[in-house]
Amino acid sequence: MEVIEKMQQFVSKVSKNEHETVKPGQPVRFTEACMPGDRIWQGDLALTIRTSVPSNYNLADKPSVQLVVGNTEGSKHCLDSLNNVDIYLPPVWNAESLKGPVLVVKQETTVLHPTHGDVTIPEGFIVECTYQKEWDKEQAREARARD
């Protein structure tokens, strides 16, 4: 069987909830044993354990629960509450950014999403949000820089 067909068969099973182990929207959790550098992908949002907040980040004046800029359903990666976390923002944070907020988790917090599974972060962790790179956008960015 061709690779693409194999993959199509795989996603067909997953989307019909017929796959034995892969279930859409399965929640995951960083365990207390996680180490700096450990990463969970929630769609194209990477949540990575860090040792500290980067020095050029600032505590958000008006923090938002949403961790990805945008109005689409895909960008609704949202904290369950603002009460349990301090949010630090990079100097620039917009739809083109590859780096997002850094979360200092004071009490267990969950990142929710309408399609992907929820990701729970235990108390005491520092978690950096970064975004998946896009080759076509990177090329466009390079082309703009050249122009």
Place this chain on the structure above:
Amino acid sequence: MKDLTQEQIEKIPHYHEKWIKIGLDCGECDFEKAKEFARIVYEQAGEKCPDQFYLTDSPTACAKLAVKLRGIEENSEEYSSAFFTELNNQVFGSHESGWLTYYEFIWKEMGVVECEKLQGLMEIAKHVGWWAPYDTCVIFQHKHSEIHLDDQMRLHNETGPAVVYRDGTKVWAIGGIGLTEQIVMAPETLTIEQINRENNNEIRSVMINRFGWARYVKESNSTLLDFRQNDIENTMEALYDTEIFGKRLVVTCPTGRIFVLGAPDSVQTCEQAQAWLGSNEDSEDKVNVIART
């Protein structure tokens, strides 16, 4: 003058909103006002305004009328070239709002009096769609009757035309890129040959996204470089080398979808492609992906 005053800065949103409203307005042409302000435009340009005025529904209708007024028959050899010449001769009326807002601001708020010469164009933009000023006549158009934009204010409609005129003329666009009806409404009917033949990179990219990357790599006989079952991320991944679009990582998502992601030419394996896609941090901590959901 080096800087805007606070008062001037605070007025920018007013001009911005006003001219966006003008640019998006779907109203009919006010023929009398159009004539009145066309005379001012001619006067400000130092030209004599003709007495003959026409009103049409769309840029294509305007161009057809202009060609007809030149006495060129529809079946003649020169028709096509004349039609496109007349289409390109048009002035954008309400669609000039993007730059008129700037000049109205620097005229009225910053006292740059030279901009007063644009008053006629500013006024006519409020009442007319595109229009065509000639020595012997003026052809006005109604504004578009429908317009669709994305959140970045670019022409955009994935399920129909982005712009519609009163005579049924349609403009097809996604993300501000002008397309054909086939690409928007029936992308599944595109062929590999059509996609590969398209010279405009932006159009080709939209074509292939709508056609489906998975189908493209399959039907275009792209070369499979690597395949793996990633049990940590619960994904299946295949790295292809496509003739036209370079390296593409086809990857399943635990939500039950397939994504196709571009990768640099240097990557040779799925693992390298995934590492590149996630590599945007400054930290020295070695990244260790433990799950994907």
